Amino acid sequence: MTDTTSSPTPEPSSGWREIHDQNRRSWNAITPVHNSHKRDQAAFLRNGGTTLFPDELELLGDLARKRLVHLQCNCGQDTLSLAAAGADVLGVDISDDAIAFAEQLSADSGIPARFVRSDLFDWFDGTDERFDVAFTSYGGVGWLCDLDRWARGIARVLVPGGRLVFLEFHPLVWSYTKDGTFGDSYFLADEIREDEGVSDYVGAPLAPSGFESGVRDYKNPERAVSFQWTAAQIVQSLVDAGLRLDVMREYPYTNGCEVFEGMTPLPDRRFGMPEGLPTMPLMLGLVASKPGATTG
Numbered sequence: 229m230t231d232t233t234s235s236p237t238p239e240p241s242s243g244w245r246e247i248h249d250q251n252r253r254s255w256n257a258i259t260p261v262h263n264s265h266k267r268d269q270a271a272f273l274r275n276g277g278t279t280l281f282p283d284e285l286e287l288l289g290d291l292a293r294k295r296l297v298h299l300q301c302n303c304g305q306d307t308l309s310l311a312a313a314g315a316d317v318l319g320v321d322i323s324d325d326a327i328a329f330a331e332q333l334s335a336d337s338g339i340p341a342r343f344v345r346s347d348l349f350d351w352f353d354g355t356d357e358r359f360d361v362a363f364t365s366y367g368g369v370g371w372l373c374d375l376d377r378w379a380r381g382i383a384r385v386l387v388p389g390g391r392l393v394f395l396e397f398h399p400l401v402w403s404y405t406k407d408g409t410f411g412d413s414y415f416l417a418d419e420i421r422e423d424e425g426v427s428d429y430v431g432a433p434l435a436p437s438g439f440e441s442g443v444r445d446y447k448n449p450e451r452a453v454s455f456q457w458t459a460a461q462i463v464q465s466l467v468d469a470g471l472r473l474d475v476m477r478e479y480p481y482t483n484g485c486e487v488f489e490g491m492t493p494l495p496d497r498r499f500g501m502p503e504g505l506p507t508m509p510l511m512l513g514l515v516a517s518k519p520g521a522t523t524g
């Protein structure tokens with residue numbers, strides 16, 4: 229683990245860089261803990277295993293020879309699964325430990341991919357590369373403090389006809405407590421202080437290579453700051469950045485994560501609402517494209 233000495237949570241008045249950098253420290257601290265729960269991931273990937281769910285694969289479509297950037301790629305398990313599905317991939321993430329892990333996993337699994345450690349906003353501003361597909365999923369956008377900057381960055385790095393593929397937990401989910409009571413406003417103007425830092429949320433459904441008990445009762449010494457972006461804010465930011473919304477989906481289940489206690493296990497590592505409760509949107513899927521020629 230690197231750089232895990234505790235730091236004060238940046239105040240809301242802090243600049244975006246300080247906030248993102250604090251999140252980097254929190255992700256660095258939790259990365260080895262998350263991976264401690266996942267059995268031999270390199271062998272799993274080398275033997276043809278995938279960490280991707282059917283829903284993102286359906287939104288992504290054919291990946292053969294597509295230039296794909298995986299935004300906030302974490303430790304690269306999905307990035308390498310995308311590479312194994314035929315894409316030419318670059319993963320970008322702010323966490324030093326996550327990117328180091330991803331590079332090692334690529335070498336150990338024999339699946340080629342490139343990784344860059346960078347704040348997403350810096351990478352958007354600095355890169356000359358252009359992509360057919362930008363992919364982001366499950367717990368990405370809520371760590372970013374400026375949605376319009378995010379959307380403009382995506383529009384910048386796509387070729388004309390290129391597509392953003394987005395699959396996230398539906399923001400409404402975070403208004404409920406674990407026991408399913410309505411706890412927080414859906415519309416939140418301020419940052420959310422995560423004083424306990426990024427949590428150890430990895431359970432068996434997020435460890436398709438096999439679950440290990442690994443590190444237990446870990447307390448993250450690094451606080452974090454997150455953001456509640458609503459569905460409309462996300463869509464509007466993409467439209468304002470000049471992207472065209474092609475697909476918008478809401479799903480009555482989550483992938484890999486029991487966001488409420490007592491959820492109903494479904495095939496493919498999915499979870500439906502707890503029995504007896506009404507349905508609500510649990511994931512949000514979007515495809516948005518940059519106007520221009522299609523990339524075929």
Ligand SMILES: C[S@@+](CC[C@H](N)C(=O)[O-])C[C@H]1O[C@@H](n2cnc3c(N)ncnc32)[C@H](O)[C@@H]1O
Binds near residue numbers: 348368
């Ligand atoms: C929940 S994980 C995303 C998991 C990802 N969907 C996957 O394929 O494993 C969130 C990631 O966002 C990254 N992150 C947070 N803030 C970031 C920023 N400002 N720039 C780039 N990456 C960031 C974290 O380091 C972490 O790896």
